[in-house]
Amino acid sequence: MPGTTWLNTYFLCIPVILLLIPFILSWNKRILAKGSAVLTSISSIVILFLGVSGLTSRTPIITVYPWLSCPCNIQTYGFPYPLVFGLDRISSYFLIILGLVSLVSSIYMFGYLDYLERRREISRLIINYPLLVLFMYLVIIVQSLFWFLVLWELMGFTTQLLVASRMTKKGVAASMKYYLLTKAPAELMIAGGIAAIIVSCGNATYASVAQTLHLASNHDVVAGIVAPGLILAGLMAKTGLIPFHSWVPDAYGESPTMASALLSGAASKVGVYMLFRLFMYFLPPLGVWGVVLVVVGTATLVYGTLMALRQADSKRLLAYHSMGQIGYVVLALGASIYLMAYPPYSVILSSVAAAAALYHAFNHSLFKTLLFMSAGAAEYAVGERSLDLLGGLGRIMPLTSTAALIAAFSISGVPPFNGFVSKWMIYASTMPAVGLLPICGFAAMFISSVTTASFIKYYTSIYGRPSIKHIGFSGEPPLSMVLAMLILAGLCVLFGVVPLIPLKLIGYTLTNTWLQGHVVQGLMPAVSLVGMNPSTVIAAIVFPLSGLLYGILISGRTRGVKGWFCGAEKPLDKTLPAPSHYYDDFENVFHEIYSFSEKTSLSLRRIGRSLETLLPRASAVFETPVYMAFIACLIVFLLLIIGLATGCLPG
């Protein structure tokens, strides 16, 4: 096999072994708590290393484990799908995202564990957390569609357990909602799509599927439309795209902070990874998928962000923004396909759009993980998530508040932070195009201002204005939590100021797609401001200039005085407008969008009411092995369907 060495073969196994240890050690919770964080950190470093080496190596690293595929000599019964692991450049890029997010989340975990221990919420988290990292890792490196499905199912199962790991009523409800909306229907759709592809191609390994689909998709409706459509619908549910989005705010909101960070920062990218592989690697650029992705991406970014604007719970606000930002990624991915499928076939704009999709996925991992961590730090300090009751933490936690401010600027696309560069590339590739794209680019740019307003509310309510609730906490959160946030804040600045570093990695990744050699040309528009990236120029001027102005005019020469507090001696905290009402006027004027969303959520609430009656039983089921057995049965059922559909098992 190409690129196979002893090191490559066994190096891929290291994270698997390390991440399984916490599961094995689960009998001793004390050893397990910190041990889980250490092992996940080490394996994350290995994952990161594998990602970088896979991306920069000349040949893909492919490792076949035939002995895992047929432990009972299944091959003799006609089971032809060997377990193939490998690192091509698409996998490697997403491994870097996974490695980075899981590394900082694990560092954060060291400090956050004390908080969870105080609340007795630790036990399930420390087992499921490394397992989720493990299954995400395996989903990304597996190179066989059949085994992808199996590992994807296990990843979904672990996610569900992680969402419910606090064992609160809301957490279990969120977990059940996740199950109802994503697992059962989505898995079946993905299984159906994969079965159809395997039948069409006669093989399940990625390389041969890509080769066959490129030829067959133009004339074979099943291979080009039906199968990708089914897989897309399943992936839409998993990544929280409209109309399968309603599990996202509950699941991200009710999970423990580093689990939310991992779900939003990395798990959502695993879905994006498969979308990218499906549409940029398996299939040629087909116009219909460009249109579908562009429309779904735009609808998601508009809906998610407008809903985030009216949230008063810090984590729900971030969860809705996760939806919105994934919408940006999907819009850019769709734009890339659209630009190659319809005249005038702009390869350059298509490359910029594809690069923007990858870049924004990477950026979203950085700033959203950081934002969830900053919300977690506030929860750690005050034990509160409501923006109406938080405040005043900027004075107590200067480092955390600085990191949160950088993340807020980044996600808002304020130049010169990283979010600005990727959003700029999305607009630059959609607005000057034809057909649908300028309208979608317009929607994306408008929504960026809504994101900005939302994060003005988020930051100033937690770190800006005076606190309403008494803060019995002084100083920064534990060092590991601050360190994790500062690492991410530094990366948000670095990848904004020097975007050519990630763009180079993205250039390598895109050589693994149908864009191939056009990538370098495509990335040239990223250099437009007198031969440099605008972000670099802006950083080189704005940072020193603002520092200079601050040093000369403000620092040491500005005094704080008592403001006008409606005649009172001190700020009357309750006279300040509540953050939940900051944008009432805007929401009132744009009520059409909100009333539409209320109608859809009303119907979901009806389902929710019936769920509530099941809750006590559901929590009991989570405590017992019955649920495990149920999921095992589901996996076997899926395998049977595929086996029967593909003719591997006798009918």
Add this chain to the structure above:
Amino acid sequence: MSTGVTDGVAVEQMIYTWVFALVNALVLLVYAPLLDGIGRKIRARIQRRRGPSILQTIYDLRKLYCMPGIIDGYSGRYARYAPALTMALAIMAGLIIPSFLPADTGCDLIVAAYLLVAVSIALTYGSLSMSIPYSVVGGCREASLMMASELCFAGAIASIAAAYGTLYIAVASPIIRLDPFKPSMIIAAAVLAIIAYVEGLNLPFEISEAEPELAGGALIGYGGRTLALLMHSSMIKETLFIALLVDLLFPWSILGTGPVGLVLRIAVFTVLTTFIYMVMRMLDTVYGRYTPRQAIRALKRVGLASIIAVILASIGW
């Protein structure tokens, strides 16, 4: 050898560009308050008052810059840094948006729009970090107005980009120059003019400070030189919105190149921006203030017009 010569020309071009950009930014520092002074004079004349000297705003700013900074003592940490960041972003926008001299920094409409909006963002973060209710109400209104005006601004930019296939603002050749014969471009030009008017905080859209009803709004927590920095940067931003409109509407290539072209450009730019500013101030004087809801609703209608412009531009009209 030829590569060396080409590189030399490129370096020389880059030096010219940045010298021009620096001159533009420095002149704007004086020109923006001067325009404000002209505006105050016009308002006074329409109201049959004598009014202050047109240099009064410059005197006011000088006085404020000489005073020590004052800030709400209970505010968050960022509020102290906001004036410096706001001013730095305004100067940056002044550097890259072509104004008096044709500084071809390669600026595109997105970068220009984001920098101009970033000035408002930096200010709003500061005002919402205050403990003073008026400041928070002013900040909320500023942010709401920013979202509504961005709806229109994004539409105008998208329609221009769709019509011309580029976002690049040219200073010499007419890469983007609004075509008066395209319906989409007529709407885009009108929308850009409205945005320049709204961002200049002219009545009826001046809702964030709204002094008669709020006793001061977003800026109330600042005094002395911190207030001077914020007021000054708001004036620069307002002037740059007008500059952007002039950049896109005027056919600069007819002025020619060389020293004569430069002098003509300075004259034309100054006359046009002053004229547009004066018209805006006249309108400001005759209007009453909208409530926040009315202001956002009005901008929503303009936004719908800009969506129509995008659709027309994407089908080639």
